[in-house]
Amino acid sequence: MSLNILMNCFCNIERVSDGYAVFGAILKLGFSPNAVTFNCLIKGLCVERKIMESMELFKQMIAVGCRANVITCNTLIGGLCKTEKISVAIKLLEEMVNGNKESGVICRPDVVTYSIIIDGLCKAGLVEKARQLLLEHMIQRGVVPNIYTFTILINGYCLADRIGDARELFDSITRKGYRPDVVCYSTLINWYCKNKEVNEALSLYREMISEGIRPDVITYNTLLTGFFLIAKVKDARNLVGEMRLNDVFLESWTYNIFIDGLCKNGCVLEALEMFKTLVINKFAVSIEGLSSLIDGLCKTGRFETAWDLFQKFCLRGNLVPYVVTYNILINGLCKNGQLEMAHEFLSYMEEKGCAPNVVTFTTLMFGFLKNNEIPKVVEILHKMVERNVKPTECTMSLVMQLLMRVENYSECLNELPQFPVQKRN
The missing domain is CATH 1.25.40.10 (Tetratricopeptide repeat domain)
Known part of the structure; x- marks a missing residue:
């Protein structure tokens, strides 16, 4: 034992x-x-x-x-x-x-067996087979599905962009006497928010409360994301107030969503003040929240403030930047005209064990191309191949712009690296 x-x-x-x-x-x-x-x-x-x-x-x-x-x-x-x-x-x-x-x-x-396979089918995009397994096999064989099983299928419909079918299934199981739980409600609320149908999400939120089902932090985080997506900043602020009234703990991810939402809706200074308040209150701020704030500051011409935050919390602090953080700063440096520093930053992030991605290289190349530094663009293209980073349509567009700018088209073409042939799916 x-x-x-x-x-x-x-x-x-x-x-x-x-x-x-x-x-x-x-x-x-x-x-x-x-x-x-x-x-x-x-x-x-x-x-x-x-x-x-x-x-x-x-x-x-x-x-x-x-x-x-x-x-x-x-x-x-x-x-x-x-x-x-x-x-x-x-x-x-x-x-x-x-x-x-x-x-x-x-x-x-048992019900777990079927739920696992239905989940697998939904995630593989085979939602119709999942539906058949539930309705034509599971139930007919006397295995009674539970609310978790139905939630999986509801999520599967949403993954397939069939939110109407998801809602129809939700309503039908409610009529049959099933009592949706917080996960079931939050699943539908999430997809309504992603589709910017926030009023539908709010209607479900109010319904679950009237049914005596207490929303959890995931429900609130989902609604917050939805509000910011349709620029309803005031409603997002009010929702945070509701969370506090209902004794729902505001976790790190809640603040990340709020800071990111404020930045994307033109409230960068408010986001900065919120971040500073969290630090003063010794709340464990995250690199995701910091990255969103740095991005907002860079995009509103406050690069110096963004750079100071990076130095304080990453270079001298204990937050470990990830590729998104570096990409934001490289983009900020390029737009600030500090191309050489941006290029050096590529080496710095690699020294720190963070692998650059296609966004990193494309951002740098666009910066140098805009400044008409063609050799630098070619050099970065070679680095991209050496690190086995696959190009995107954006990369190809950049190469076309590069070739259009040079006088000797064929000579420049010979200097370009050969990317590995990508297999089609």
Whole structure:
């Protein structure tokens, strides 16, 4: 029992090799591994996306006479779905339904089994197959879906940009007596906000409150994003007030959304004051929030303030900048006419272990192209190839502009690097 717990701990933190060491100890001590033992290892392998090894271990489990249970099969199905092997997952489901003594699958699927596969199908863009599995197979076979199962399908419809079908399903299950939970409501609210249908989102928000379902921080964060998306800054401020009244803790991500929203809606100084207040109150500010603020300051001609913040919190502080932070500053330096410093910043970010992306290179190249420094653009193109960064349509547009500016078209063409041929999907 204790060794199984230890093994499970190792597997949960992606140390399946240590889990196998415990498995070896179990065998050396003369104990017989049971379903729990094998389930721990299978789960560990699935967590590390070693699905073929987990399938092989499943076969070994059966070979030594250990009976697989529904947890074993659900774990395998989850691993198969996460590694985009949906057809194999469905085959295993069919074996569970029909029973297959030869392969050791004699347990029946439960609501978790179906929910996992429906989720996998939705994420693979196969929402119609997910619907059929729910309505034509799961229910007909006597497995009753729960609100979590329906929420998965609702989200699947939204992923496929079928929010009308999502709402229809939501309304139909409500009529059938299901009580949507905070996750179900928040899922629909999220997609309404992303589609800028904030009034519909607000209607659902009020409905869930009237039904006695308490919105959580994710619900509020989603609504905040929606308000800022349609420039309703005052409503966003009021919503934060509601959060405080309802004793909902404003987490770091809430402040990130608020700072970003203020910056994108022309309230950069308010965002700066909010950030300073957080620092004064010793709230753990994040690099995402700082990056949004730096971006807002750069775009409103306050580069010096942005640079001071970067130096204080990243160079001298403990916030670790990521590629977005560097890209924002490189763009700010280019627009501020400090092209050489922007170029040096590329080397600096690499020294700090942050790999530049296509946006980094394109931003730099546009800066030098605008200044008519053609050799620098060609040099950066070569660096881009050396680092195996794939070009985008924007990169190709830049190259075309470059060739149009030079007098000797063919000579410049010969100096350009050869990008690897990209395979079409």
